[in-house]
Amino acid sequence: MGALIFYLLAALTIGSALIVALSRNIVYSAFSLLGTFMGVAGLYALLAADFVAVIQILVYVGGILVLIIFAVMLTHRIDDVAVSNRSVGRLPAALIVGAVGVIMSVGVVGARWAQKADVQAAPTTYGIGDAFLGPYILPFEFASVVLLVVLIGAVVVSRKEIREETGS
């Protein structure tokens, strides 16, 4: 049963990802991302990582995907964009992607995975919260410094230039 669900979710993820990469219409590509993100969220849920699954939906579907679709919809005549660089064809791309795929597969198959005997599907939120304020407090707190820097940066980059004192 678990295996069947796994393969269904994997098919959903990979199928949508193929549409994202190969579709000629960028709107289809943007919407197909939904399938990929949901499929990955399903895989997380299947692995008993409930918190990560919900965060995946909140952040990727609720945030990033909506942002991408906004960008696609609001861009003027996005379908008419002339692709200027057609020198890199599909064949070299397929070869490179295939080679990377083979290398990754070798790595995954040959890995000495740490295995857990029986994983019970229990809520993980408590443990994650505990870990954030316990052993992982440094990265958790330091993330706020990263956010502070990003906020200052966003203000600097997007601020309207005030030009009262510029003489030059």
Next chain:
Amino acid sequence: MITLPPVNWLSLLPSLILTVAGILVLFWDLWMKEEERPLLAWLGLTGLVLTGVVSFGLLGRNESAFNGMLALDSYALFFNLIFCLAAGMTVLMSIDYLETTDIRPGEYYALILFATVGMVLMAAATDLIVIFLGLETMSMAVYVLAGIWRQRLQSNEAALKYFLLGAFASGFFLYGVALVYGATGSVQLGKVAAYVSEYGSSPLLLIGVALLIVGFGFKVAAAPFHVWAPDVYEGAPTTVTAFMAVGVKAAAFAAFARVFLHTLGPIHAQWQGILWILAALTMTVGNVTALVQTNIKRMLAYSSIAHAGYLLVAMVAGQDLGGAALMYYLVAYGLMNLGAFAVVLAVGRKGEPNEEFSDYAGLGFRYPALGMAMTLFMLSLTGVPPLVGFIGKFYIFSAAVKAGYVWLAVIGVLNSAVSAYYYIRVVVNMYMYEGEKVPEFLSARPALATAIILAAVGTVLMGVFPSASIALARASFLSLG
């Protein structure tokens, strides 16, 4: 009931001082009158000097904090000194420079301080997640700094290029972290090291390691991940370029060397070959392309790529000698490169950057002190004894020879010979041609003059009396255990 783990505040002290200084700069900026703004530089400088002094005072300690995520060892503290040197000199150089631009000092100094926080964390982190957070803090701040001169199109271009490619490189790095976690079951360097020394490598681990090399290679501007460097270095405000060339590179090498020379030391046979090729390629590409440059910032950009190559030679050599040579050379490179950028700033003036080689014509006679200083930095970058650049290269190449990488050392020495051509060309321009460019007098820019004097004194003194600093670099590297 949540019980907080014991916090080792001492290990956080350097980054705490810098963070507080950065926040103070931001707040003070709010209440300040327009003409008082330059004072912010002195506040930032105070924070940096204090951090440097504290780091120096803590040297010799060897503690682990936050569940093995952060180390307080001489290795990290030594790198703190390099970061404080780079950031402090950058602030000194910026005081007069900002007047000639429309960059607002408040955010500028705050971002420099926050970037330094990221660097300090990268050097001290013993956990891949924390390294990544430090890397991102530093990178985000520097992306914005590259584009902070908003009126200048090249500056915007530099920021955009750096951001897009940098975000991509961060993705590679993070993927590498994920695969290393998958292969070893931990992101803590101590546990990864224990796993590696027990089980050796596996294909998955090696793919992760390769991705980490891509991420670090981008940040140190090693070929073939260097293509962003010339445009970004040329487009960014010159002070930011100096900060990137020295500070960012040193921080990336700090984490790079800790992860590879120490944690992944047991499987060095697997990654040394890759780094060998990267080192040879980086040196050659950097030096050969620098030959044809006519803009001095672009030339210095390619020169910094070439120097990343020399530093990679030290990484390949590895062990105590290579590690110590790497740390010593980063100090040497920092001093002479910051000095060179300070002279570039001194030659420029408002609305007239004077960054072409021809702008340096005749400079040596009209401004003997400035000409002398530039000659000194160029000779040191070439590696002429008895300056610091020579000592640094000597240690790197002898470490490589002792570790059995004779050919790599030969490539490095040949590259140094090639580099003489473009470094000496600046000197030739200054002394053999007539020119009429008139830079602003340095006496009107005391902070910049101080920066040039400090760099020049360091370049000479560390070259003539290298033993103390080499001993310190060696002891610091050995603190990795």
